[in-house]
Amino acid sequence: MPRLASLFPVAALALLLAGCGTPSQPLPMTVSAADALQIRGWVPDAFKGQVEVAPVLGGQETGRWWGSKVSAATLQQALEESLYAVGMKPPAPQPAPRFELKAELVQLEQPLVPAMGVTVGVAVRYTLADRAGGRVVYQRLIANQEEARLGEAVLSPPERLRIANERALRANINLLLRDLVTLRP
Numbered sequence: 001m002p003r004l005a006s007l008f009p010v011a012a013l014a015l016l017l018a019g020c021g022t023p024s025q026p027l028p029m030t031v032s033a034a035d036a037l038q039i040r041g042w043v044p045d046a047f048k049g050q051v052e053v054a055p056v057l058g059g060q061e062t063g064r065w066w067g068s069k070v071s072a073a074t075l076q077q078a079l080e081e082s083l084y085a086v087g088m089k090p091p092a093p094q095p096a097p098r099f100e101l102k103a104e105l106v107q108l109e110q111p112l113v114p115a116m117g118v119t120v121g122v123a124v125r126y127t128l129a130d131r132a133g134g135r136v137v138y139q140r141l142i143a144n145q146e147e148a149r150l151g152e153a154v155l156s157p158p159e160r161l162r163i164a165n166e167r168a169l170r171a172n173i174n175l176l177l178r179d180l181v182t183l184r185p
Contacts, residue, residue, distance in 0.1 A: 022158050023061075024070045028166035029078035031174050036085035042181040043087050050098040051088040051128070051180075053079050058105030058124075067110060068162040070169060075105055075124075082173045088180070099137065099185075102127040107143070110161060118157070120164035121145040124172050130185065137185050142175050144168060 031039070056079065059072035079101070083089035090097055109121035123143035129136050146167035148160040 022068050022162045024068055024074055024162055024165045024169070026074045026077035026081065028163075029070075029075070029169040029173065031082040031085055031170065031177060033085070035174055035177075036082070039086045039177050039181055044181065044184060046185045047088045047099065047180065047183075049087065049090040049094075051083050052097045052100050053083065053089070054100050054102045056103045056105065060108070068158055068165055070105060070108055070122075070165055072105065075103065075169065078169060079103060079173060082177060086177055088177075096131060098131060100129050100131055102129070106141070108165070109145075110165070113157070116150045117147055118160040118164045119145055119147045120161070120168045122165075122168040122172050124169075124176075126176055128180065128183075138180065138183055140176075140179065142172050142179075144171050144175065146171055 053076060056072040056076040059075055060069040061071050080089060083101070084091070104125045105122070106125050107121065107123035111118060121143065122145075123141055125141045126138065127136060128138040146164055148163035148167065150160070152160060152163055
């Protein structure tokens with residue numbers, strides 16, 4: 001019985017640490033350099049330097065006790081940097097690019113308590129509209145899942161959760177970009 005009592009503080013500390021949150025960062029959510037290079041060659045002329053990101057909706061700030069979340073500002077920055085990397089976002093502010101991309105993070109599905117491997121599901125609703133007349137060129141809800149394994153952050157379940165969040169959103173943005181290059185507006 002005394003041995004069980006000595007394990008209680010360790011278990012309580014583990015539960016407390018499991019709830020601490022580490023905010024997701026935009027850079028790991030941005031499309032990789034290799035993917036950007038590949039996608040850049042397929043961007044339609046109509047989209048080159050002509051896509052602007054509207055303020056992103058959804059998302060949630062990371063709280064102290066509820067694990068890693070993704071804020072709207074973080075997703076906005078990752079989207080803008082990804083569009084810039086593939087040549088769709090203009091390099092400098094210009095008078096109103098032709099297209100506006102709206103994004104809303106509608107789902108961030110995470111385990112309540114991060115365990116050995118952490119799987120995160122995300123769903124983002126994207127709408128690309130031509131500003132001249134407001135015609136919707138593209139609209140889709142993109143949903144996907146990604147995982148972070150135990151070996152990637154052995155002692156920190158909240159870090160595994162953050163890694164899985166960032167991977168899921170990078171893959172989601174990658175799917176968006178691959179969809180956009182198939183369009184012929």
